[in-house]
Amino acid sequence: MISLPLVYTILALLAYTTSFCYVVAHFMEKSEPNRWLVSLSVVLGLMLHASVLYHDMLTPMGIHYDVFNVVSFTSGLMLLLSVLFSTYRPVLGLILIAIPVAATGLILGFTLSQPKLSITASSLGLDLHIILSLSAYTVLFMAAIHAVLLWFQNRELKKKNKKRVWVNLLPSLQTMESLLFDLLMTGFVILTIALGFGFFTIDNFFAQHLAHKTVFSLMSWWVYAVLLVGHYAFGWRGQKAIRFTLIGFALLALGFIGSKFVLEMILNS
Incomplete structure (x- = not known):
């Protein structure tokens, strides 16, 4: 049976890939991508990314700070901050770095986090x-x-x-x-x-x-x-x-x- 976090992970990766390809295509053509369209697609991916983290990190005992969950969290936050900074400075191209980092962090967090580690309240x-x-x-x-x-x-x-x-x-x-x-x-x-x-x-x-x-x-x-x-x-x-x-x-x-x-x-x- 396919779990909900797996569905969220796949959809988030799809949103990240779409955003990345769209920005790359415009850079190859030396044209300016639509900032709002890029931001909307990335934010959708981040919301799905956050849903996966919510499932993996929040437990009845407290927050699960597994090293791979931490990598997933920080990579997603990095992408979010890149989008925020791009709203007032012309640095949209830097999102080309942040998107693959966030996608990699999401994959590592979903596949390698260790739920059996003890969690201290x-x-x-x-x-x-x-x-x-x-x-x-x-x-x-x-x-x-x-x-x-x-x-x-x-x-x-x-x-x-x-x-x-x-x-x-x-x-x-x-x-x-x-x-x-x-x-x-x-x-x-x-x-x-x-x-x-x-x-x-x-x-x-x-x-x-x-x-x-x-x-x-x-x-x-x-x-x-x-x-x-x-x-x-x-x-x-x-x-x-x-x-x-x-x-x-x-x-x-x-x-x-x-x-x-x-x-x-x-x-x-």
Whole structure:
């Protein structure tokens, strides 16, 4: 018997594929796709994606933070934020990256999540801390991808290549840098709130495999804080902004995804 989550997954993948092919076709023809049509199709896919997550993550005992459910959640949130940012900046082409990421996350979450793992009941404050942390991770992951694209764009401009793939595909350098700092500021604010919730809702922040997460998260927060102060006070941009963005995300990923993968997949904890 075909389950309802499987039907939702198939329909969501169909909506994502349709959106992706539509945008690619217009980019190949060098014409502007209908933004509202793209957004409507993507949002439909996201609603179906959310229905799958609702079934997989919400249990009578609490929220099931399996590593693959987390990947599915963050990839869907990444696509949602890409759509929101595209409403006020000309960056619709970046959805071409976010759609495959969301589709891959959905497939991984649906097929590989482990419902037999024990679920510990948690408080509302702790759930808010975790969801905000995941949201901050998603936004800052988008900023890291954006920084890599900026690096490719800068490289082509400096070397004066005749075939400028990234320069032609992406928005202007100024628009890309503006969006990078939009993402960094949004992610930094959410990360700050998430850490605040953590300190007030977790009894022992340096116990239960949380010490390394705390240290790496605080180091990442400090890197982003220095970068944002440097940008708005001293005009930091370009390669310096790219380096700080990637270092900050590497620290965050090392503390969050790395430790969660080791605990669940290797130690089965």
